Amino acid sequence: MMLKLKIKLFSLLLLCTSIANAQTNTYKFKRSITGVNTVWHKMTLPDDLYKKANAGFEDLRIFGINGKDTIEVPYLLKQRADKVTTNDITFKQINQSTNPNGYYYTFQSPGINLINQIKLAFKQDNFDWKVTLEGSNDNKQWFAILSDYRILSIKNNDTDYQFTKLNFPDSKYKYFRVAVKSPIQPELLEAKISKTDTIKGTYKEVRYKSFDVKNDLSKKETVVDVTLNTPVPLSYLKLNAQSDFDFYRPIKIEYATDSFKTDKGIQYNYANLYEGTISSLEETAFNFENTVTSRLKITIQNNDNKPLRLSSLQLKGNISEIIARFDEPKSEYALYYGNEKATNPVYEIEKFENKIPVDLTSVNIGAEQQNPAYSIKTEKPLFENKAWLWVLMVVIIGLLGWFSFKMLKN
Template sequence: MNIQIKNIVILILFICLKGYSQMDQYAYKSILPEITDTWHAISLPDEMFSNVSPNLSDIRIFGITNKKDTIEAPYLLRLKAEKKTFNKIPFTILNTSYNEKGTYITMEIPTKQAINQIHLDFEQSNFDWLITLEGTQDRKEWYTIKEDYRILSIKNELTDYQFTTIRFPNTQYHYFRILIKDTKKPVLQSANVTRYEVKEANYKEYDIERLNIQNPKGIKKTIIDVNLKTPVPVSYIGVEVQETFDYYRPISIRYMVDSIQIQQGSWKPRYKELGSGVLNSIEGNIFTNTSTIAQKFRLEIDNHDNQPLKINKVIVKGYQHELVARFTNPGTYYLVYGNDKMRKPSYDLNYVSANIPEEMTTLIPEARQTIDHEEPIVAEPLFTNKIWLWGIMSIVILLLGGFTLSMMKKK
């Protein structure tokens, strides 16, 4: 009798779930073009980012086989971000000398490796120096690598900023000499010599729908509101400044997460910190951050007691997003998304990815479709129709009653 009751429960659950496929748990789907290989890259369209979870956990690839079975294809999410490597190169500071031209720091590189960066740390905390960098193989004839290169340090109650890294093309010399052009002798605390290599990111630039630049009176700030056409993953914001004179302004970057109603008919946007830095005339005014899906941004530049800067342009970019998917069964496949309750999937590919080929065909999903969510015909009456509910309860009562009577007869 216990087995009979168990079978009834299983039957009820089966009826409730019948006709409810995995794909019905999501809001949108896009057909993937014909699958021709085991491995394919799938380019994620911009339109999908307004309907996915912020951490992209609800993306799935479902396939429908010829037998109408639903299968799931595993994938890896790849952001085409830059890849940076720093290789420290051994060196020795041979001597530090001083004359009317300035201070000379001579370094020896014992290896034959090319270098492209020298980072310097000084005891002084406030300076603005021009330097010349030279190289030689025999310390007899010196060749200029960088001339009038600017390094800077500002430290006060408002900020703490340093730019003391000399960057130059890959260069191979046995000796390097740095001339710091200043009447005061600097005190070098430490130095690092590196070979810096970077694989550039694949960025996609987004169109700005509205750019509003304000300089409100009384707050000594420039406020820049940037609205994109649609929510997209942003990882790069650049600011082009018209001014040619030297400037140094702290900047904060935030993105709008939602709006709150402060009074009837009035809404106030709520922002979250995305990044901060310094807008300056020395380095490129490019600010990178963790890829974040957003549509509206606010940049605030602290002008202190200075006149506001003239902003020519704001550039917004994001890493190209793609899926690397494995297809092992023939069928019609869909890119599916739109369910913020879904957890990030766990596939074997997350742990064993050595066999993924470097080259593969990229698929472009077709236009987005809305997934219809029809209420299951059988499942609904089980919970809302009293006739079905009383019928099931009657069957269970009869079975339990029969079981009880049989036990009493045995006694």
């Protein structure tokens, strides 16, 4: 009787274990989560996780185990990038005049508005002008906002570049006056006046392992290969570029998606991150979608110009943060990943994000472990088995011999 009871208890334990493993056995890796003491928590993904997780994080799962019960924890994955909002302000042009100092364009708003950006559009394609910007509340007394601000447009077979956006500190006036110093009459098509606000995201500085610059004279381009120590998210790149003269050149930033071996060593396949212009008129910094990679390639088209002096760069990535709801804080929780076939989970909390508390305490993610429940085995193709190959050869030889014998007999 006692033996039967022990067998039943052992069978029940095996059944519970197999049920728990059924939810977690497709994930190669796990990390313990500690510090859960309430329903809502946040956690920051560690850098060494990105190398093993899927590039799009489709395989991230949080499971809690409490005895025989295994529960899946719903979560939101947040990448805190800069959030830029632009509000256009209603202005109308009320005056256009000229004197020996330049050409003047005056704009009026129904009220006194706070602005920090004016985008100008001209009919001319090629120009290099200086601009002065002033503000006034009575259209009589004017106060300087910008002085000798350079705007530029170049369009030819090699370049199509414009820099006609006036950026300045927040300014609150009813009237704004733009003065353009130009040897010819500027043909102003549009002036878009706006207030731009930026809510800063959460970034982490990323150190690079190597920075290799090569100037290819035959292709008239400079190529910079940047290698990181491990795959991490990147969304910001600032290049230290110097020249004795003003410059504006096409730039392309790519990231390595995978690698392959050749006779010349390891080669890489690349995908685009950013294409635009690097210019002495603007900050040589570029923002792009947060992307996990361990290698970058930067290509600058020099045309017939002297290559720029490139000495270093600055890299940043948005921190990836998980916001999770732990319905049973007393359970033992772990983060699982490493399933190439996983698809993005769909949780209801995504629709009710506004109800999640703002101030969340952090929990800890432990070191990476091999998931002991992982049971997916890679089956080798049938014909990689030598025994099957020998059997197949014997069958083929036998069939050939039988057909030969039949032919000779006939």
